[in-house]
Amino acid sequence: MKENRRFKIFEIFKITKKDAFSFKHEKKKIMSKKNSKSKFHIVFYAIVITLVLLIPFSMSHSTESSENKKKKEEKEEVVHHGENSNCFKCHGKHKYTMLSSDSSQSITRLMPSEYFIDTVAYYKGTHKSFKCSDCHSEEYATTPHNGDLRFEPIPSCIDCHGGDPEYEKYRFEQIEEQVQKSVHIKGCSDQFSCWRCHDAHSYKSTARENLNIKELIAYDNGMCLKCHASSVDYMLFSENETPNLIKKHDWLPNQANHFKNVRCIECHTPIVDSMLVGHNIMPKEKAVKGCVECHSSDSRLMHTLYKFQAKERRNEQGFFNGAILSGDSYVIGANRNYFLNVASIAIFALVVIGILIHGILRIILKKKNNVN
């Protein structure tokens, strides 16, 4: 009966037993597909759930690691702070107190600015993990300091960083070479060292770390002005009076704007392609005293002040020397817009062609009209 009934059903749908078999087979296939789909879903949800579960864990892990890092850093600072705090007790303040040998009397004096260390800046600087005694003699531990210690040579940049592949990108060898050629070494000889411009105690790689051009300009020009705008500091190197920078640069139009928007070294050092900042400060006769060096499509500023930014993003279609615009500056002749250039030339050409065609037609047709 059952067979018959099934047969009937087959008949109704006009399918044979063979078809029925293949039908079953298809059904199985579909079912297995469905199964695999549902399996896929299960796997998918499983992954999502595990991820969801893992996220807080990983976050807690990462926060833990960053906390660890912080703690480690703090620990590092604390360790060095401990070792350096003896020095900073006097050198970290603008005044210091000395006791007489029998400790019965004390005297308080101002700390000369040359020997004052800004401790906040120190622990933010590149050399923050250093102990004072890494560079200075350990004999400084005794107070009052032995006067002869002043004659002890202090390492310069190249002494620590020279020949080290880790610091290769900073080109310390080339910097040293250029400094030796510069007017500072020639003019000030022994008195001059890296530390006259760069304070090792607060040094930061501003040109690479700071993308804010205005801050970079102020920082870099500050280095020059430390001596060149101070009659006291300048005296250390020269018998002459400090040249009046404003008067010396009175040929420069919009002087204040130039001083705010470019660095001294833009004009006073030659460009060296392999270096971010040129260190060969030239005598004033050799400084750039032109306009087009910067005010042109191939602006010098792109090779000096905006070198880092220029490398980061180059765009030819859009603004020429676009990096200059990021600093809210506008350099006449250097900032050109590709599309405005094309559009202006096209409009100009169309107007000229239009006038020519109109004019020629007028002349020809006027002659014709006259003949008629």
Add this chain to the structure above:
Amino acid sequence: MSTKLYLYPGWLRIWHFINAILCLALIITGLNMQYSDPNTAFISFATAVKVHNISGTIFVFNYVLFFIGNIVTVNGKFYWREWKGFFQQMMAQAKYYLFGTFKGEHTPFPVNENRKFNPLQKIAYVAIMYFFLPLVLLSGVAMMYPEIIIPELSGMSGMWLTNLAHIISGFIISIFLLVHLYFCTFGTTATSNFKSMVTGYHE
């Protein structure tokens, strides 16, 4: 057409002459600065800046002369227009320039003592004299004294916007100069309008 109409008074001709010379100087030096190139400098950048600044300053005073002159004398009224039907009048003038002039037709709005400019001239002169010239002058003065420029306007550098306004308006004025010179040949003869600007009499 031998009737002569005294249309360009002395002050206007002097103003126009100074204006023309300064415009040329400003366009040439301006282009020289905008497309400065150390290798192919037409005029040195420093000279261009100097000439541009001096010419620009005189230009400002000259514009003030024009502005006051147009208020004090009757010359200002030539720039007024009736908006009613003005578009149709402009179209009629455009039609004349595009077709009529080739057929030997006469201009639909001939010059008389009450009408110095045709509708197209009116709109162009008003745009140039009362919009683009003030814009180029104000932005130019701002660039001479950059400390007065607002440092930032809705996220854009004020300096950059001022320069852009200066360059674009300067370019439009240069294009106007070209077209202006060409349309000056539409006198009784090709040179009569140029002569008028010297003698003051419109032929």
